[in-house]
Amino acid sequence: MSQTITIDPVTRLEGHGKITIYLDEKGEVENAQFHVTQVRGFEKFCEGRPFYEMPSLTARICGICPVSHLLASAKACEAIMSVRIPYTAAQLRRMLNLAQMVQSHALSFFHLSSPDLLLGMESDPVKRNIFGVAAARPDLGLAGIGLRRFGQHIIELLGTKRIHTGWVVPGGVTEPLSSAHRDEILAMLPEAYANLGKALTAYKQIADTFKPEIEVFANFPTNYLGLINEDESIEFNDGALRLIDPKGAIIEDGITATRFTEVIGEAVENYSYTKFVYYKPLGYPEGSYRVGPLARLNIVKSMGTPKADKELAEFKQISAGPVESSFHYHHARLVEAMYGIEKIEQILNDPQILDKHVRATAGVNRLEGAGQIEAPRGTLNHHYKVDENGKITWASLVVATGHNNNAMNRGVLQAARRYVKDGKFSEGALNRVEAVIRTFDPCLSCSTHAFGQMPLAMTLMSADGKVVDLVVR
Amino acid sequence: MTVTKARCLILACGNTLRSDDGVGPWLASWAEKQFCGDARVRVLSSQQWTLELVEEVARAESVLFIDCSADSEPGGVRLVPVEAKADMQGVATHHLGASELITVGRELYGSLPRAALLLTVGAASMELGEEFSAAVKGALPDACRQIEETVTRFLAGAAPPEAP
Numbered sequence: 001m002s003q004t005i006t007i008d009p010v011t012r013l014e015g016h017g018k019i020t021i022y023l024d025e026k027g028e029v030e031n032a033q034f035h036v037t038q039v040r041g042f043e044k045f046c047e048g049r050p051f052y053e054m055p056s057l058t059a060r061i062c063g064i065c066p067v068s069h070l071l072a073s074a075k076a077c078e079a080i081m082s083v084r085i086p087y088t089a090a091q092l093r094r095m096l097n098l099a100q101m102v103q104s105h106a107l108s109f110f111h112l113s114s115p116d117l118l119l120g121m122e123s124d125p126v127k128r129n130i131f132g133v134a135a136a137r138p139d140l141g142l143a144g145i146g147l148r149r150f151g152q153h154i155i156e157l158l159g160t161k162r163i164h165t166g167w168v169v170p171g172g173v174t175e176p177l178s179s180a181h182r183d184e185i186l187a188m189l190p191e192a193y194a195n196l197g198k199a200l201t202a203y204k205q206i207a208d209t210f211k212p213e214i215e216v217f218a219n220f221p222t223n224y225l226g227l228i229n230e231d232e233s234i235e236f237n238d239g240a241l242r243l244i245d246p247k248g249a250i251i252e253d254g255i256t257a258t259r260f261t262e263v264i265g266e267a268v269e270n271y272s273y274t275k276f277v278y279y280k281p282l283g284y285p286e287g288s289y290r291v292g293p294l295a296r297l298n299i300v301k302s303m304g305t306p307k308a309d310k311e312l313a314e315f316k317q318i319s320a321g322p323v324e325s326s327f328h329y330h331h332a333r334l335v336e337a338m339y340g341i342e343k344i345e346q347i348l349n350d351p352q353i354l355d356k357h358v359r360a361t362a363g364v365n366r367l368e369g370a371g372q373i374e375a376p377r378g379t380l381n382h383h384y385k386v387d388e389n390g391k392i393t394w395a396s397l398v399v400a401t402g403h404n405n406n407a408m409n410r411g412v413l414q415a416a417r418r419y420v421k422d423g424k425f426s427e428g429a430l431n432r433v434e435a436v437i438r439t440f441d442p443c444l445s446c447s448t449h450a451f452g453q454m455p456l457a458m459t460l461m462s463a464d465g466k467v468v469d470l471v472v473r
Numbered sequence: 474m475t476v477t478k479a480r481c482l483i484l485a486c487g488n489t490l491r492s493d494d495g496v497g498p499w500l501a502s503w504a505e506k507q508f509c510g511d512a513r514v515r516v517l518s519s520q521q522w523t524l525e526l527v528e529e530v531a532r533a534e535s536v537l538f539i540d541c542s543a544d545s546e547p548g549g550v551r552l553v554p555v556e557a558k559a560d561m562q563g564v565a566t567h568h569l570g571a572s573e574l575i576t577v578g579r580e581l582y583g584s585l586p587r588a589a590l591l592l593t594v595g596a597a598s599m600e601l602g603e604e605f606s607a608a609v610k611g612a613l614p615d616a617c618r619q620i621e622e623t624v625t626r627f628l629a630g631a632a633p634p635e636a637p
Binding site for chain 2: 111130131134135138141142145148149152163
């Protein structure tokens with residue numbers, strides 16, 4: 001008799017999803033699906049709005065990474081305007097994106113994943129949270145809060161508020177950086193380096209104890225996609241996309257935002273509202289790939305900053321080719337955070353960073369435009385069509401969680417097959433299946449907040465629809 | 474980032490797009506003007522209270538939290554003491570309450586504000602909108618008066634008032 005286990009909702013993710021595990025008649029895992037259960041509809045209700053509203057409108061998709069949508073959207077708008085933004089504006093935007101990446105990676109590593117990593121997958125779920133980490137390792141609890149605040153405060157200094165800033169506009173940014181704010185950010189850097197150093201040390205001390213999880217946390221060959229510079233260093237704002245195969249060979253290079261829809265497609269599965277993104281020439285699902293920190297580090301040859309390059313060299317020791325297990329996303333995030341802090345320091349020391357010319361202006365010069373950037377979770381592409389008055393007639397947003405969707409589903413199945421046995425669902429098994437998803441740090445539209453408690457319920461159902469087991473926490 | 478040590482921290486929360494839920498940010502804005510120029514008073518406002526605010530709370534001598542209340546009668550202004558919890562069990566990461574903020578501050582930074590009070594205004598509506606209900610509009614003068622009196626007491630170093 002086949003059975004179904006549902007984990008609903010999955011906890012410590014940005015947004016809400018659930019997992020269904022299908023058991024065969026012997027009680028062994030036959031299949032698993034990760035469902036995203038929210039509908040947002042942004043692509044549709046943006047139609048008819050003036051294109052210059054799109055950065056602020058689409059930033060509302062997310063409360064964690066609104067900066068990503070602001071930047072991708074502004075770039076799409078600038079393609080419509082046919083303008084090149086001033087150098088200083090580009091540098092300030094780069095700093096904004098990196099600050100967001102640092103705060104988002106800190107949130108993922110410290111707040112969402114460190115409870116598993118530092119307290120253990122089998123630890124008491126009541127204490128398995130950032131506060132449990134703070135009680136067990138106050139130094140790391142403080143480091144996590146400090147590193148997140150570092151990124152958020154830079155965003156606030158640049159854009160006057162931490163979330164949903166209106167500072168990024170088509171053509172550049174609204175205000176230049178003041179010398180007082182530059183000095184304030186520079187003064188924050190030593191503490192940021194120290195906090196990140198604590199995280200790297202702690203992670204490297206415990207990573208080897210998770211070999212069983214590393215083996216089955218989405219540990220399989222895939223393709224990888226991400227932005228890269230011409231010198232093969234990491235890129236978050238400009239450059240073009242590179243797709244590599246499981247052995248690291250380049251499948252396609254130089255995918256610009258405009259060419260994105262030529263080569264990237266979106267498939268639909270009937271169990272999730274999130275699409276499954278793939279590389280068209282390879283078809284679906286063969287053309288699926290991973291994005292985000294693991295993919296970026298697999299693609300690049302260097303980070304372009306000294307401390308991060310040292311960390312990258314160490315990261316690449318994990319495997320002769322691309323690093324496959326999604327467990328290593330945690331490590332990759334810390335390497336990227338190091339790059340982010342170093343690059344912010346470099347940008348602040350740029351002699352032109354206080355230049356007052358930070359915005360270009362123009363009207364509608366093209367009826368179509370696309371922009372792409374690297375969000376903390378992976379590649380983000382915005383693509384718009386407008387009428388002659390600049391009103392949006394069509395919008396497409398391809399987000400990181402869509403790129404990773406196929407790998408997340410395969411990862412859940414791989415972990416479930418290891419940890420769910422005989423139709424039984426131990427607390428450790430439940431947490432590990434969730435933790436696979438957390439390695440990707442998916443953003444399931446976190447601007448939709450739940451009101452009240454969000455219990456985690458596991459239901460084991462028989463084929464005739466009867467609940468044979470129920471676990472709620 | 475250096476956290477400014479305030480003698481009196483006013484910390485408000487609420488969503489200005491949710492009608493009466495925006496009363497916290499409105500009162501924070503009023504307080505900012507009212508105590509403008511007094512370096513002893515620091516005013517912060519956000520949609521939600523999150524972990525990043527814990528250090529501000531822990532380092533402050535006294536804290537006046539401001540929020541709207543879905544449980545009080547519409548327009549009712551209440552001022553109640555805030556006490557730390559025994560432990561951090563059940564504390565969520567996305568949003569913290571006043572009591573949780575000072576509890577986490579005690580655990581992480583080993584310090585508690587000398588006095589902590591929570592001022593709430595009862596909400597009549599939290600539907601989408603940027604206007605307050607008549608009940609909350611009518612409560613604003615009383616809320617402002619209580620904020621001013623509380624801050625004055627805090628700065629004078631007086632003991633916090635008894636709960637009504």
